Each structure stands twice: as C-alpha cells, then as structure tokens.
Amino acid sequence: MNATPAQPSKPTTKQQRQAARDAKLAEFRAKEARRKRTRGIAIGAGVVALVAVIGLLVTAIVLTPKPATYAAGGTGETIEGVETFDNAAGHVEGAVDYPQTPPAGGEHNPVWLNCGVYDEPVPNEAAVHSLEHGALWVTYDAEKVTDDELATLKSKLPSTYVVLSPFTGLDAPIVLSGWNTQLKLDDAADPRIPAFFEEYWQSQHVPEPGAPCTGACDAPGKVS
C-alpha cells in the first residue's frame, strides 16, 4: 500500500523518529520549565522566610528594653577614685576617733543629725549616724571652695538625705562620704558627683536604709 500525499497517514520511519524526538524534547522542556518555576518559588519563599525571621529577630532585639547598666549599691568600681571601707556600726556616747577624714562610717552617737545645709562644721558622731540611715555627707574646705563653686555643688544635691557642711582639715576641696564609701574631688562640676549619688544616695546597702534623716538633732549653723 502506497501512501498518497493527499492522505497524511503513516509517516515515514524518519518522520516518526523525528516526532518522537520532538515530543521528548517538548516534554523535557516543559519539565525543565516546571522545575525552574518550582525552584524559583522555593528560592523566593526561602528568601521571604529568611527576611521574615531576621526582621522578627531585629524587632525583638530593638524593641525590648536594654538591661539596666546600673547596679544599685554596687562596689563603686566604675567611679574612679571611690574608696570603700569596712567600718562597723554601734551607738556610743562621747567622741569617736575615726579612721577616715571626714568619717565615713563607724560607731556613732545615738542621736542622728538632721539632714540639710549647714554653714558650720557639724558633730562627726551625729553625721555618721545619718550616713547609717542612707544619707550622704558632702563636706568642703571653706578656704578653697568659692561661693560660686558652693552654689554649683548645691545645685547637684537632692532635697533630702544630704548633709552639706564645711569641714576643717580635708585633704581635698570637696569630699563626698557615704556609709563606708568616700570620694575626694577638686571640682564642684566633676561629673563623678552625680555618679556617686546614683550609686550611694539612699543605698539599700547601708545598715538602716529608710531610717529617717529628720526629727533628731539640728546642729548649730543649720541654714535649711
């Protein structure tokens, strides 16, 4: 039987092979395209997921608060020049010989000194009792600190739990003392003053935190 041109019936073997190859090629190309698309989607999804996870992580780190760097009542190591001591507490009558000048803790008078500004030296034994209650004692050499410097110093002090008084025989113009801690300074504008207050003012590590700094004795020379 001969194949008539008008009737496209059985193709030749060659044509058959060609068609088979074409079909295979088309199938392969389709497969390849599908594979590429799937891969594209997978990569896209992967990138989106990665960005989402990183975004979430960054959000979590940026939005949540930083841990406080301040350690309440720490050792004061971060404030340059702060000395710490190991004085014991206890009530005694009469004068006490203190190892630090001005005293920074130790035995003291049963009556504490009312906090405030004094323009005369105050009794050591009463002031130390106020340190035991969490007050800070700011002492200055009246011969070296000018009125302007004194005003600068005052402007940094909180309204309570501070005794400000002149002191004779200081080896620095300004000395800040708390219970068993002390900082000697030359300058009323020294940034270590607020740092010292942050660390030690009304510290929870004094023997009697929260005990009053009022209602006991006013020494002579109390200005406010």
Add this chain to the structure above:
Amino acid sequence: MSEPRSEPEPGRAPEPRAGRTRTAALVVGALVAIVVVGLVAFSIGRLSALSATTPGETSAEAGFARDMQVHHQQGVELALIVRQSSDDPAVRLLADDIAATQAQQSGQLAGWLNVWGLPQYSAEPSMSWMTRGGGHSAHTPGQPMPGLATPGQIARLKAASGADADRIFLELMIAHHEGAVEMAEALVDRSQHEVALAFANAVITSQRSEIELMNSMLAERGGAPVVLPAS
C-alpha cells in the same frame, strides 16, 4: 542563621550513592528548621516580655517612685513632729496612722527602684517625669513638689504646741495630701504598670478621704477649711 542549602555534589556523589545526598539534604534541612524555630521562639519570647516591661531610668514610674518618697518622707516628718507636741488623742492617732502608712509606702517605692535596678537618685531635676506625656498637671522641673511644706512652715509647726500645733499640722497635711493626690493622678495618666497603678490609686482614694477627715477635724478645732489654689 542561614545554613547553606544542600547542593548535591556532582563530582563526589556517584550514581548509586544518590541516597547519601538525600540524607545530607535532610540533615541540613532539619538543622535549618531547628535554627529557624529557635530564632522565632527567641524573638517571640523577648517580644512577649514587652507587656511586662521594667520601667526605665526616665520613666514616669521611676520619677514617681523617687519624688513620692521625698513627699512621703516629709509626711512622716510632719506627723512625728505633731505626735510629740499634741495633747489631742484624735490628732495623735491620725499622726500615728499617717507616719506608719507613709513610711511603709515610702519603703515600697524604694524597693521598686531596687528591683528595677534603678538608682534612688536621678540626675534630672525632681518632677521632670510630670513634664513628659500625659495631659494635665505639668510641672516645672526642679520646682518644689505640690503640697510640700516649706522649711519655714516646718519651723512654725515645731515651735507651736497644743491646739495651735494641731491646727497648723492639719492645714499643712491637707495641702500635703492634695499634692500627693495630684502626683498620683499624674502617674495614673502616664503609666500602664500594674503595681505602680495600684499604689497610685490607693494613694488617691485614701488621701482624699483623709483630706475630708482632716477638714472636719480642722473645723472642730476652730480652723477655717483649707482652700487650695486650682492647679
């Protein structure tokens, strides 16, 4: 964070060992999954802590905890002064009540700051927190807190005795309480912190009722009711 995707290594994986490549892919995939789950869990954990945030250095809560301590400490001081000079049992009982309550509350406030890892002292002036956020009762930082007695007023109370001391005390304490209520209201306007809000609301309720009590006590003792300037 981003583990490399498993790439079949054509040179090293001979035909029969295709299984090994798949195992490697699975292992890497599992590792990536573990890392991703870990990061997501970490982030969600941190973000969930946002609702229970610890107040920061310049927060209203920290400012309130500091300034209200100063305020309460003076409340204790005034009460203890009249406790010694008054002969009136009702005034002495009121003074006991105020001194004990305000000393205990002052201790709570100090404890918050300790727990939050914040200093009792703030480098910025007192009342600065009341100038930020919230609607009303803005104050000038560094100015005296509302209701705080001046050194002169305290000296006057110390110098007085008997019925005079009672009247001066009641007048000072009414103004003192009004100021504390104002500060507590300022915190309520600015805070979401459960413990701080409970404290502030207790101060508002209890001190308001004590103001009424003190006004009636003052009237009984011949004093004129305290009229405060509108804030």
